[in-house]
Amino acid sequence: MAQQRQKLNTIPKVYDPHQAEERIYKFWMDGGFFRAIIDPSREPFVIILPPTNVTGDLHIGHAMVASIEDALIRWHRMRGEPTLWLPGKDHASIATQVMVERELAEEGLDREQMGRERFLERVRDWVSLYGGRITEQHQRLGVSCDWSRERYTMDEGPSNAVRTTFVNLYKKGLIYRGERLTNWCPRCGTVISDLEVDHQEEQGSLWYLRYPYADGDGYVTVATTRPETFLGDTAVAVNPNDERTKGVIGKSVVLPIIGRRIPIVADEAVDTEFGTGSVKVTPAHDPTDFEIGRRHNLEFVTVLNKDATINENGGPFQGQDRFDARQAIVEEFERQGLLEKVEPHTHSVGHCQRCNTIIEPMVTLQWWMKVGSHEDSQSIAGRAYQAVVDGEIEIVPQRFSKVYMNWMENIRDWCISRQLWWGHRIPVWYCSACHRETVSMEDPTTCEACGSGDIEQDPDVLDTWFSSALWPHSTMGWPEDTEDLAYFYPNSVLETGYDILFFWVARMIMMGLQNTGQIPFRKVYLHGMIRDERGSKMSKTKGNVVNPLELIDQYGADAVRFALTNGITPGNDSRTGARKLEASRNFANKLWNISRYVLQAVDQAADFGPSLPVDLSLEDRWVLSRLDRTVAKVNELLEDFQLGEAQRECHDFLWNEYADWYIEMTKVRLREGGRLSPLPVLIHVLESTLRLLHPFMPFVTEEIWQSLVQRLPDDPSRPPSIMVSPFPISDGSRHDGQAEEEMDLLIDIVTAIRNARSELKVEAGRKVEAIIDAGERKPLVETYIQQVSALAKAHPITVYGNGQPAPTPDRARVAVLGSARVILPVAGVVDLGAERQRIDAERVELEEVLQKLEARLGNGDFVSKAPPAVVEKERARLSEYQARLEKLKERLAEIG
RNA sequence: GGGCGCUUAGCUCAGCGGUUAGAGCACUUCCCUUACAAGGAAGGGGUCGCUGGUUCGAUCCCAGCAGCGCCCACCA
Numbered sequence: 015m016a017q018q019r020q021k022l023n024t025i026p027k028v029y030d031p032h033q034a035e036e037r038i039y040k041f042w043m044d045g046g047f048f049r050a051i052i053d054p055s056r057e058p059f060v061i062i063l064p065p066t067n068v069t070g071d072l073h074i075g076h077a078m079v080a081s082i083e084d085a086l087i088r089w090h091r092m093r094g095e096p097t098l099w100l101p102g103k104d105h106a107s108i109a110t111q112v113m114v115e116r117e118l119a120e121e122g123l124d125r126e127q128m129g130r131e132r133f134l135e136r137v138r139d140w141v142s143l144y145g146g147r148i149t150e151q152h153q154r155l156g157v158s159c160d161w162s163r164e165r166y167t168m169d170e171g172p173s174n175a176v177r178t179t180f181v182n183l184y185k186k187g188l189i190y191r192g193e194r195l196t197n198w199c200p201r202c203g204t205v206i207s208d209l210e211v212d213h214q215e216e217q218g219s220l221w222y223l224r225y226p227y228a229d230g231d232g233y234v235t236v237a238t239t240r241p242e243t244f245l246g247d248t249a250v251a252v253n254p255n256d257e258r259t260k261g262v263i264g265k266s267v268v269l270p271i272i273g274r275r276i277p278i279v280a281d282e283a284v285d286t287e288f289g290t291g292s293v294k295v296t297p298a299h300d301p302t303d304f305e306i307g308r309r310h311n312l313e314f315v316t317v318l319n320k321d322a323t324i325n326e327n328g329g330p331f332q333g334q335d336r337f338d339a340r341q342a343i344v345e346e347f348e349r350q351g352l353l354e355k356v357e358p359h360t361h362s363v364g365h366c367q368r369c370n371t372i373i374e375p376m377v378t379l380q381w382w383m384k385v386g387s388h389e390d391s392q393s394i395a396g397r398a399y400q401a402v403v404d405g406e407i408e409i410v411p412q413r414f415s416k417v418y419m420n421w422m423e424n425i426r427d428w429c430i431s432r433q434l435w436w437g438h439r440i441p442v443w444y445c446s447a448c449h450r451e452t453v454s455m456e457d458p459t460t461c462e463a464c465g466s467g468d469i470e471q472d473p474d475v476l477d478t479w480f481s482s483a484l485w486p487h488s489t490m491g492w493p494e495d496t497e498d499l500a501y502f503y504p505n506s507v508l509e510t511g512y513d514i515l516f517f518w519v520a521r522m523i524m525m526g527l528q529n530t531g532q533i534p535f536r537k538v539y540l541h542g543m544i545r546d547e548r549g550s551k552m553s554k555t556k557g558n559v560v561n562p563l564e565l566i567d568q569y570g571a572d573a574v575r576f577a578l579t580n581g582i583t584p585g586n587d588s589r590t591g592a593r594k595l596e597a598s599r600n601f602a603n604k605l606w607n608i609s610r611y612v613l614q615a616v617d618q619a620a621d622f623g624p625s626l627p628v629d630l631s632l633e634d635r636w637v638l639s640r641l642d643r644t645v646a647k648v649n650e651l652l653e654d655f656q657l658g659e660a661q662r663e664c665h666d667f668l669w670n671e672y673a674d675w676y677i678e679m680t681k682v683r684l685r686e687g688g689r690l691s692p693l694p695v696l697i698h699v700l701e702s703t704l705r706l707l708h709p710f711m712p713f714v715t716e717e718i719w720q721s722l723v724q725r726l727p728d729d730p731s732r733p734p735s736i737m738v739s740p741f742p743i744s745d746g747s748r749h750d751g752q753a754e755e756e757m758d759l760l761i762d763i764v765t766a767i768r769n770a771r772s773e774l775k776v777e778a779g780r781k782v783e784a785i786i787d788a789g790e791r792k793p794l795v796e797t798y799i800q801q802v803s804a805l806a807k808a809h810p811i812t813v814y815g816n817g818q819p820a821p822t823p824d825r826a827r828v829a830v831l832g833s834a835r836v837i838l839p840v841a842g843v844v845d846l847g848a849e850r851q852r853i854d855a856e857r858v859e860l861e862e863v864l865q866k867l868e869a870r871l872g873n874g875d876f877v878s879k880a881p882p883a884v885v886e887k888e889r890a891r892l893s894e895y896q897a898r899l900e901k902l903k904e905r906l907a908e909i910g
Numbered sequence: 911g912g913g914c915g916c917u918u919a920g921c922u923c924a925g926c927g928g929u930u931a932g933a934g935c936a937c938u939u940c941c942c943u944u945a946c947a948a949g950g951a952a953g954g955g956g957u958c959g960c961u962g963g964u965u966c967g968a969u970c971c972c973a974g975c976a977g978c979g980c981c982c983a984c985c986a
Contacts, residue, residue, distance in 0.1 A: 025945095028948070029948090195984095213982095213983090236986075238986060239985090239986070240986085243986095251986095283984085283986095284986085285985085285986080288985070288986065290986095293986050300984075300986075301984040302986070303984090304984085359985090362983095375984090413914065413915080414914090416913080417913080417914070417981075417982085420913070420982075424982085424983085512980095512981090513981095515981095516981095516982095543980095547922080549922095580934085581922080581924065581934085583923095583924080586916085586923095587979090587980090588922090589922060589923085593921085593922075593935050593936090594922080594934080594935085596935085597935070597948095599948065600946095600948045601948090603946070603948050603949090604945095604946065604948080604949085606945090607948095608945065608946080609945080610945045611945035611946080613945090614944095614945070658923090658924075659924070659925085662933070662934095665933090673945085673946090677945080765951095765952090769951095769953085771940095771951090771952080772939075772951070772952040772953075773952080773953090775940080777940090777941095778941050779941090779943080807943095859930075860930085862930085863929085863930055866930090870966080870967075873966060875965095875966035876928095876967070877966080878966080879965090879966045880928075880966060880967075881928085884928055884967095887928080887929075
């Protein structure tokens with residue numbers, strides 16, 4: 015005995031994650047449990063980790079992604095499915111380049127000075143530094159990725175997929191080069207796609223400028239938020255249906271300062287409600303004007319350089335920064351009496367998502383992907399649209415399908431070139447002799463068309479999302495016909511945040527279908543954004559970013575994971591902070607201590623059978639029934655991606671049922687050493703619960719599981735790790751309604767006694783006498799006298815019932831339960847007045863409920879229209895409550 | 911301008927056409943009882959945003975409104 019006690023004392027009272035996590039992760043890696051094995055006889059479960067940007071450290075959002083995906087992956091792996099979770103990294107073209115440029119700027123350098131090659135070397139250094147850190151950080155979270163299949167967007171395979179896609183689409187005419195109005199970031203020196211522009215409401219001004227007529231007196235007044243663009247005006251437009259301006263159509267005005275003569279044209283795009291009804295048209299610097307310019311064959315005059323200074327078309331303003339020029343131009347108009355007025359005006363201004371610089375719309379020559387229309391079932395967009403409309407791809411939560419469709423319905427060609435250095439170089443060579451393009455899989459040395467050797471590669475790179483869009487198939491080896499591609503594609507679930515639905519998800523669907531003819535994945539699970547405890551978005555500028563590693567150090571990886579997925583529901587934002595982390599850590603510790611109890615019991619037992627005995631006591635049947643319901647529920651919830659709810663089920667069962675009631679009841683049995691040992695059930699439930707919780711808390715469950723199985727009889731069929739043991743499933747055979755009902759009564763009795771003790775201020779250690787009038791449940795209660803006594807600290811307990819009613823001592827505290835009464839004859843302590851008040855309050859409450867019930871059952875419509883089961887249930891409640899009310903009234907009569 | 915989401919206990923959030931609406935944290939009282947004080951026991955606390963409608967029955971479904979948040983949009 016002394017020796018056994020010693021054994022328990024070696025298990026610390028508080029779970030220490032740090033001593034366990036690294037060791038366990040190594041054990042998993044060494045065991046090769048993460049590796050996906052192809053088994054053609056079974057359907058695989060596949061998730062690709064959204065490739066992590068190599069721009070810096072892992073943040074809390076990544077940790078949530080990892081927690082969710084690892085939970086899903088571990089769950090499926092334990093269900094015996096061949097499971098692949100493929101990790102990856104993203105070169106993150108623009109994001110990485112911007113960060114490296116920032117670092118260079120601090121050293122007083124810039125990329126132009128360094129030259130392309132030196133700059134790229136610098137970026138690669140950065141990437142290898144952060145890339146390694148990200149892997150390490152992911153591993154500390156316990157992710158069960160198949161590291162042997164890890165991919166990087168710049169690897170040979172994925173790069174080859176990028177090149178193949180470009181060449182194929184180019185040959186099909188789906189990638190083309192064209193001059194269009196684009197979003198230009200003067201800071202980054204590149205175009206960005208519409209999606210990369212952040213619109214922010216800003217308080218600006220609306221300037222009313224006068225353009226004099228060319229043929230004499232008078233002027234047209236136009237309103238603008240960007241007066242500097244007047245330099246590029248090539249028309250004034252009015253609405254053809256506007257009576258006010260009908261007469262001026264076809265006339266000309268002369269631009270002040272620079273003296274250009276421009277026509278007044280009629281175009282439906284002009285809003286008669288806004289400004290003056292006359293619009294200055296700058297086709298080279300405004301999307302609407304660009305269209306008007308095309309319709310009316312206007313001249314396109316670009317007035318800005320790539321760095322947003324005014325170019326040679328700006329006359330006296332050449333060389334000035336765009337905002338300085340704005341100021342100067344307004345002043346000049348004012349000086350000439352051509353500034354009519356200035357009004358404050360709130361409008362939304364496009365900013366570069368990466369560097370927050372104000373975007374300048376500019377006509378530039380770029381590469382585009384022709385995506386077509388959602389209505390054209392042959393087009394890239396059309397097929398991607400249809401896949402979701404048809405339900406071939408299911409988006410969870412469903413409401414995002416509408417968001418997706420809406421975006422697809424308005425999609426425009428995708429600008430895929432970027433004037434950056436870091437990324438996949440555009441595989442196009444231009445011939446300076448014949449000006450034709452050569453596009454091929456192999457780098458050419460001569461022009462395809464004329465054979466000239468004077469060719470030069472396009473200096474630009476591809477949008478970083480181009481390679482991401484191929485990820486589900488490029489990581490599997492496409493365009494090669496690999497075993498992985500055949501088996502693991504399409505992926506099962508694409509799990510990511512709703513913020514990149516357009517950037518990434520939509521494009522993967524388009525490119526997956528385009529390249530492979532198949533959807534890239536069957537389900538899309540979109541999680542919400544993680545916010546801080548006050549509900550603010552985490553951002554570096556706000557300074558509320560938390561480093562997951564610090565949290566792991568503080569609380570342990572399991573607690574961090576549990577906290578991040580705690581209470582989350584698909585597509586909804588969630589908050590996390592110290593409170594949630596503490597609660598999760600406490601839960602892990604509770605599990606730890608429950609296990610200490612069971613392990614101690616195992617260590618002290620002489621022997622016990624390996625499986626569940628046929629002969630079970632009430633609480634055994636009860637806890638097995640509750641476990642079974644929990645198991646069924648958890649599987650159901652996980653199927654629906656309800657991770658937060660699944661966790662709650664596990665938590666509640668473990669804590670509120672297994673620990674609070676079952677374990678407490680086993681204490682008597684273990685001490686008394688009766689006929690039925692609770693040990694087999696105690697072990698079975700703990701072991702099952704560990705497996706149930708494993709996807710959410712992989713480390714602590716493994717740690718405990720290993721200590722547990724090490725104490726059990728050898729079993730050659732037992733898996734080496736909990737992570738490859740079967741996930742619990744329910745066949746319903748353990749459901750036991752009678753056991754649940756009977757346990758409920760015992761729980762009610764114990765609670766009633768405890769409640770009375772507490773209200774009567776009985777000292778914690780003192781035993782109280784109890785009389786239980788159990789009615790027809792007398793035999794049950796008699797059997798459990800010892801447990802009730804222990805749990806409620808009641809002694810002696812006398813049980814009445816079965817036609818033999820309990821005597822009620824005068825000065826006693828009485829609790830009326832459903833079918834039983836609990837009487838505590840604690841003379842001298844019970845204040846009859848208070849007792850009367852308490853019971854009367856109960857009576858009033860019960861009568862209210864009864865009134866509602868009676869009204870419901872008295873309603874003919876209810877009885878005839880409600881489902882019979884519901885009516886039956888209500889009838890049962892009615893009689894139960896009536897009986898209880900009777901007992902309450904009796905008691906009231908007794909005490910006068 | 912269009913669309914979406916949220917509004918439930920002091921806080922953070924679950925839930926759901928059918929018991930007297932739940933959890934965690936916080937709060938009150940008691941307890942260091944040999945699994946656990948990161949714990950145990952017992953409590954207090956909610957007209958489920960507002961107004962209508964559908965229904966035998968609405969916190970839940972529908973409509974409108976209000977507040978908050980987000981997304982999309984060529985608001986010169």
